[in-house]
Amino acid sequence: MRKLLSMIAAGLVCVASPVSAQESQAESWGLLGEQALRFEGKVTDLLCAITGNCPADCGAGKRQLGLLRDDGSLVVVGKNVQAAFNGGVPDMLPFCGQRVEVDGLMVGEGATKLYQVQLVRPAGSDAVFEKTTRWTDVWAASHPDLAATGDPWFRKDPRVLSRIKAEGYLGLGLEVDRKFIAEW
Amino acid sequence: MHVVRRFALLILGLLGMPTADAIADGGTRMTVTGEMMDTWCYLSGVMGGAEAVVGSSHHTCALWCAAGGIPVGLLTDDGTVYFVLQMEGSPDVVGSDTLLDVQSDRLVADGIVYERDGNNFIIVEKVVANEGITVLNHTDYGPVPPFAIPELN
Structure with missing residues (x-):
């Protein structure tokens, strides 16, 4: 019991x-x-x-x-x-x-x-x-042309790319980028 | 008197000193100074130590995470991370251009801060000053993560 x-x-x-x-x-x-x-x-x-x-x-x-x-x-x-x-x-x-x-x-x-x-x-x-895992689906739906290519989203996101193009990967300007890439 | 108080807050803010003013809506009106940063990499350590996931080393990754909708924070000199709830009246703090434009920058921000369950939050009402990227750590750590600069791979 x-x-x-x-x-x-x-x-x-x-x-x-x-x-x-x-x-x-x-x-x-x-x-x-x-x-x-x-x-x-x-x-x-x-x-x-x-x-x-x-x-x-x-x-x-x-x-x-x-x-x-x-x-x-x-x-x-x-x-x-x-x-x-x-x-x-x-x-x-x-x-x-x-x-x-x-x-x-x-x-x-x-x-x-x-x-x-x-x-x-x-x-x-x-x-x-x-x-x-919905994030990439949402991104692909809003970027249908880019989604079809092979690179991951962060390599081709237009808003990210435009900022890198203007300010460089380091955010300090393109000349700083150029020098750093050459010397690193 | 109001003008004098705001001037004093501005000066203290520019000196990097947090300044408390009044309770508003359960929060505290303050001027805070710190870097706009990526909370995930900073808190999780997924990319390495805290000193390497701020500043110029981590700028591209900070852009990626902000564009990816990961919460953006404001890291003050005393190590406090404030999750940004609103930015100068913009209701969009999920991958917004407003946040992308200031990622990695050191800001003096006027706003209302809140604390809840160990986390700190801020409604940024006004960016008083933007000093740009002031943590120049790329020559110490390289790009973080290393693949952030494809030309180096």
């Missing part, structure tokens, strides 16, 4: 375990202060969470986004799972105002933290997690 009660108690503990305690499937990137973290929260834009200025569309992609956890804390979503300098807004914006379950990496060694969201799905869902 005691063994049966113990098994029932153990089962109740498992059922009552919070989502954050579930095992993360996040891939390690070997980052500073890296902590795999899977949790549920509500998608919000940061300006809304901090100042109370809250458009229904979370800024329509022009505001940075975050997650409000059940304890009231705010998580800054800064990165998606792609390795080519891509943010997480395109992956989180479709869930604006909704609760989601995310899995990813919290990074940062000090008090300042940033979350890399690698997987997302609606909270309470049994749906397969979606990898956060």
Whole structure:
């Protein structure tokens, strides 16, 4: 009887375990202060969470986004799972105002933290997690001619290229670039 | 009095000293001075140490990350990273031209700062001064990442 009660108690503990305690499937990137973290929260834009200025569309992609956890804390979503300098807004914006379950990496060694969201799905869902790879699709849709060529987006993005053309890779002018490239 | 206070804030800001004025909307009005930078590389260490992921070494990567919609921050001399929520009235802080134009530059910025759950945020109301790129570290670290300058590969 005691063994049966113990098994029932153990089962109740498992059922009552919070989502954050579930095992993360996040891939390690070997980052500073890296902590795999899977949790549920509500998608919000940061300006809304901090100042109370809250458009229904979370800024329509022009505001940075975050997650409000059940304890009231705010998580800054800064990165998606792609390795080519891509943010997480395109992956989180479709869930604006909704609760989601995310899995990813919290990074940062000090008090300042940033979350890399690698997987997302609606909270309470049994749906397969979606990898956060929408950024390059959004870029390709807005640059259809460039997307067809082989180089990665950051080598051909017109806004980046125009600034490098004007100010150089170092941002100090073309002459500084020329000298540095010749001597490095 | 208002003019005198703003003048004093400007002077302190130009000296690189944070200046607090008043509480507004739950935040603190301040003038802060620091570099506009890429928060992901700085906080994650993915490209190396903190001293190598700022300034001229990291400028191209900072452009890539800003254009990629990664949050842009303002790094002050005391090491505080302020996530930029708005920039001089522009609501667009996700890959915007406004931010691309000042990446890696050292700014004196008038704005409202907030702290929440360990993170710091800023609404930049006015860029008081732009000193350009002042951290000239490319001869120390080269381009970071190394492939930032294709001619070197």
